[in-house]
Amino acid sequence: MNKYSQQRFDVLVVGGGPAGMAAAISAAKSGTRVGIVDENPSLGGQIWRGESSTGSHSSEAASWLNQVNAAGVTPLCAKRIFHQPEPGVLLAEGLDDVCELSYRTLVLATGARERFLPFPGWTLPNVAGAGGLQALVKSGLPIRGKRVVVAGSGPLLLAVAAYLCSHGAEIPLICEQSSWGKLVKFGITLFGQPGKIAQGLRIKKEIAGAPFSANSWPLAAHGKNVLEAVTISRAGRPEVVKCDYLACGFHLVPNVELPLLVGCQTRCGYVQVDDLQQTTVKDVFCAGEPTGIGGVDLALVGGQIAGLAATGQVSEAKAVFHKREKLRRFARALDEAFCLRSELRSLPASDTLVCRCEDVPYSRLREHTSWRSAKLHTRCGMGPCQGRICGPATQFLFKWNPDSVRPPVFPARVENLAITTAPQQSIPAVTGELQ
Numbered sequence: 413m414n415k416y417s418q419q420r421f422d423v424l425v426v427g428g429g430p431a432g433m434a435a436a437i438s439a440a441k442s443g444t445r446v447g448i449v450d451e452n453p454s455l456g457g458q459i460w461r462g463e464s465s466t467g468s469h470s471s472e473a474a475s476w477l478n479q480v481n482a483a484g485v486t487p488l489c490a491k492r493i494f495h496q497p498e499p500g501v502l503l504a505e506g507l508d509d510v511c512e513l514s515y516r517t518l519v520l521a522t523g524a525r526e527r528f529l530p531f532p533g534w535t536l537p538n539v540a541g542a543g544g545l546q547a548l549v550k551s552g553l554p555i556r557g558k559r560v561v562v563a564g565s566g567p568l569l570l571a572v573a574a575y576l577c578s579h580g581a582e583i584p585l586i587c588e589q590s591s592w593g594k595l596v597k598f599g600i601t602l603f604g605q606p607g608k609i610a611q612g613l614r615i616k617k618e619i620a621g622a623p624f625s626a627n628s629w630p631l632a633a634h635g636k637n638v639l640e641a642v643t644i645s646r647a648g649r650p651e652v653v654k655c656d657y658l659a660c661g662f663h664l665v666p667n668v669e670l671p672l673l674v675g676c677q678t679r680c681g682y683v684q685v686d687d688l689q690q691t692t693v694k695d696v697f698c699a700g701e702p703t704g705i706g707g708v709d710l711a712l713v714g715g716q717i718a719g720l721a722a723t724g725q726v727s728e729a730k731a732v733f734h735k736r737e738k739l740r741r742f743a744r745a746l747d748e749a750f751c752l753r754s755e756l757r758s759l760p761a762s763d764t765l766v767c768r769c770e771d772v773p774y775s776r777l778r779e780h781t782s783w784r785s786a787k788l789h790t791r792c793g794m795g796p797c798q799g800r801i802c803g804p805a806t807q808f809l810f811k812w813n814p815d816s817v818r819p820p821v822f823p824a825r826v827e828n829l830a831i832t833t834a835p836q837q838s839i840p841a842v843t844g845e846l847q
């Protein structure tokens with residue numbers, strides 16, 4: 413038995429992070445019926461994940477969550493959109509239900525995920541994504557007294573190191589693959605952004621004492637059954653560092669699978685939007701990280717503009733364009749500062765797994781010339797993550813372009829997939845149950 417329900421909204425927002433929350437609040441100001449759906453048990457997205465459930469939210473997170481409640485937005489949490497059976501309708505899977513959500517206007521704010529690059533030992537237990545380890549600690553993993561090497565690229569490394577320090581972890585080393593030259597240039601761009609400088613200083617204070625090394629990246633993770641040490645290429649020389657965890661991520665990649673499914677066009681990997689955050693599909697808007705990796709402030713302003721524009725409040729949307737322009741400069745600086753160096757392409761050994769869902773080693777992928785050929789012959793990208801991890805890795809390693817997206821965009825239960833092919837008349841009209 414699977415519970416089945418239908419809900420209808422004027423504006424449906426997918427993604428309950430900063431961009432989605434800002435969009436929902438702005439859209440609700442017009443008096444329309446707004447729903448916001450997120451796969452997590454509570455709103456907040458990656459940055460404010462779980463804060464509402466623990467009651468320990470920062471004042472900024474609390475303020476946005478309160479505004480969502482006050483605006484009368486309908487939250488639909490623990491529901492993941494996996495399919496669009498027809499334009500204007502999305503299907504969401506919950507723990508024991510499936511929900512048909514119809515809308516007149518859609519705002520996609522699906523965020524980003526970490527990019528992982530394969531290197532020998534990267535699949536050992538206790539090697540985790542940087543944001544992934546932070547999420548585990550937020551959900552209760554004890555980290556006090558544990559030695560955590562933080563490695564990869566991007567400002568998330570510092571935010572995670574600061575978070576782990578504040579929860580009692582020891583940080584023997586933070587490794588950033590980018591060069592000092594690029595980092596200094598990036599630092600200079602922050603001068604026009606007092607908020608970012610304040611955030612940087614707070615992080616610097618929290619990670620005080622943790623050594624930071626630029627031009628450095630993990631070469632291999634070692635351990636018999638679990639991680640024991642990591643070899644780092646530190647300014648050209650290998651150095652072994654003992655640790656309990658390796659928190660590792662190479663900047664972020666946008667979640668564009670759902671926008672692609674809905675028909676939105678992308679440019680340079682990001683969803684293409686106009687000044688009003690309108691995508692190439694009529695009545696579909698997009699905001700936050702799928703339109704450019706630019707941090708929480710850009711996500712909030714982009715979401716605000718999308719929510720206003722989606723409900724015809726165009727002059728109000730135009731009034732905040734100038735804020736977004738400044739923050740977009742920061743996004744461009746991020747892209748330049750943390751673009752991956754070519755040496756990282758030689759990290760995997762022949763037997764290093766690249767697709768960890770389907771156990772496909774680097775040596776088998778090297779034989780192919782495209783993502784499609786590799787998929788067909790090796791099953792790379794055909795496991796539970798559906799290429800979300802190995803797709804961006806092979807894009808970097810082999811310069812392959814991923815295929816088009818097909819439904820379901822996330823793995824879904826068979827009985828819910830059956831709904832997507834069931835004739836319309838067999839679906840109960842309002843709330844009911846499917847056998």
Ligand SMILES: Cc1cc2nc3c(=O)[nH]c(=O)nc-3n(C[C@H](O)[C@H](O)[C@H](O)COP(=O)(O)OP(=O)(O)OC[C@H]3O[C@@H](n4cnc5c(N)ncnc54)[C@H](O)[C@@H]3O)c2cc1C
Nearest residue numbers: 427429430431451457458492493523543700701707708711
């Ligand atoms: C793992 C990780 C950790 C991060 N930690 C920090 C941090 O500590 N500090 C910091 O400053 N920045 C952090 N960032 C960066 C931060 O996410 C961005 O700066 C910004 O907040 C992004 O906002 P957003 O609304 O665009 O996306 P997000 O906050 O990512 O929100 C998108 C939401 O959409 C949901 N979603 C996506 N697809 C679906 C679907 N099909 N169905 C239902 N829901 C869906 C996601 O689960 C997510 O909750 C982190 C990023 C990542 C990837």
